[in-house]
Amino acid sequence: MQRNSWFLAGLSALLLVVFWPAALYPLPGAEFVPPVGILVGFVPLMLLEQHLRGEKRGGLRFLGFAFLAMALFNLGTTWWVAGAHWSGVAATVTINGGLMALAWWGYAFAARRGGERMAFWTLVALWLSLEKLHAYWDVAFPWLDLGHSMAVVPWAVGWYAFTGPAGGTVWVLAVNAAVAVAWRNREEPSAVRKWHLPVLLTAVPVLLSVYLRFSTPQAEAPLTSRIAVVQPNVDPYTEKFSLPETWQVGNALDRLKKDRPADAPALDWVIFPETFLPSGVEEERLGSSAAMQPLLDYSKTTGSSLLVGTTTYGLVDAPTDASRPTNDGRHFEVYNASVWVDTSGVRGVYHKSKLVVGVERMPFIGYLKPLLGEAAIALGGTSGTLGVQDRREVFGDQPGKLRAAPVICWEQDFSDYTTGYVREGAEFLAVQTNDGWWGNTPGHIQHLHYARLRAVETGLWVVRAANTGVSAVIDPHGSIRQRLDWDRAGHLEAEIGDTRYAPTYYSRSGNYLGAMAVWLAPLLLLSVWVKTQTKR
Secondary structure: OHHHHHHHHHHHHHHHHHHOOOOOOOOOOHHHOOHHHHHOOOHHHHHHHHHHOOOOOHHHHHHHHHHHHHHHHHHHHHHHHHHOOHHHHHHHHHHHHHHHHHHHHHHHHHHHHHOHHHHHHHHHHHHHHHHHHOOOOOOOOHHHOHHHHHOOOHHHOOOHHHHOHHHHHHHHHHHHHHHHHHHHOOOOOOHHHHOHHHHHHHHHHHHHHHHHHHHOOOOOOOOEEEEEEEEOOOOOOOOOOOOOHHHHHHHHHHHHHHHOOOOOOOOOEEEOOOOOEEEEEEHHHHHHOOOOHHHHHHHHHHOOEEEEEEEEEEEEOOOOOOOEEOOOOOEEEEEEEEEEEEOOEEEEEEEOOOOOEOOOEOOOHHHHHHHHOOHHHHOOOOOOOOOOOOOOOOEOOOOOOOOEEEEEHHHHHOHHHHHHHHHOOOOEEEEEEOHHHHOOOHHHHHHHHHHHHHHHHHOOOEEEEEOOOOEEEEOOOOOEEEEEOOOOOEEEEEEEEOOOOOOOHHHHHOOHHHHHHHHHHHHHHHHHHHHHHHHO
16 A cells, blocks of 8 residues: 555656646657646545545645655646756745645545545635635745646637636646546446546536637727737846847847838837846936937837836835835835837836746745845845836827737736736737746746736737747737747737727636635635534
8 A cells, every 4th residue: 555655646746747738848749738637637646545544644644645746746847947046946846845735635634524525625725725825925836826737728728718727726626536536436337427527527618618719709800009029039147147238139129120021011019028128227217228229219210119128226215125225325126127118218117026936036025124134135036136016007008009018927927917907908918028047948838838828818919028939929819829939039020909899707807716715715624623523
């Protein structure tokens, strides 16, 4: 039995890793492996829990095996984070793996005292609560939300427009639970009938998605814009912070002008990647910055609006968790920003507000800064702890041009956060990212495919400007219409439209399933505990 326990824990991790989107990239074909294994990846853990249920201290043993499986799952899907720093992988494996294991421990607790059905709903509520936590706390990590497992098959989850990826989490867990029950009862006379449920649970949501795709009337977009995304392909380790900014800007603009035919239609928007201007510009002087001047001139000459990824800084009225002192006693913050430029100059600045833990922000800095002082800012990572803002921004106010949502890198992976742009009036999502930190690993490919889900959820076009790739144009159904692959310089352009009749239900409501689960999880655990006390 001990061998079986190790085998089942390892098999669960193996299935989840192999079938996670692009986890085996750059092996041939690995980018598009369908996630069928995810739908059975938790079955071994469910069988293992049943085997250990009757043992003394079986719950603690199961917790250990669950942590092993979840730690290996995290390691196998996010090992590439070490390209930026090894501590990121260590944190993912221990913190996220540990939290996932605790959700499984709650499942085991409910199964022992409340039965299989109570255990399933407890697991669903705990897992959704974990994903909700990962959207907001200081060690946020939505990368492995189970709904993201469907990123390479957005055509199969068109109903994310109603549920968001949390609906995918419920679906994955439900199919796994149904398969586990059918497998346990496989030798009973009615065993064949028990496979009807997992088959239906798998097929019906996919068929519903296909129906939604082809039953929605296709009307001509009332408003369109021609968009270009620029991929400079500047290595973030050896070139980005050493080459002169003016040279980088000039090189990118020269290539854009050269690649476009003389009779090409005018561009309404040109999107440049995250930290396209990396050195740092005071926000009050953006309009006079030497590196910004060629971009301002280009906008005036062509009539195009621009989104420019820029490192900026600015004075703040009072000290904050992220502020730094000046020599004269004032305070300023540094930002990873998107700058909106049009023919009249610099029009707006948005500050990235979902920051990468350990790279752009020290976790729990509000508690640590009083203890560590300014060291808490410096220890925020390679960028130090950056400033943020409370609200999403939407750029664009010219008649005939779509309004752009400046989504900076990591923010794209926070589904609920992204819906806030839609509620502010966004008509397309402009993702500005620099995935070059991870090298040619699964990281930048997974990041690309997660953007496809944001398109499905919001019903909007998504355009991605990635420094080293992969830049892409993604339609509202999650299909990649154009892409510019890794380690290539150039640009993409496309005519996109505001094709929505109205914002999707999910865009209006946000992650309502996660909010419900946060209340449901403790109630279910309390119910199981009360049932246990009553039996005594």
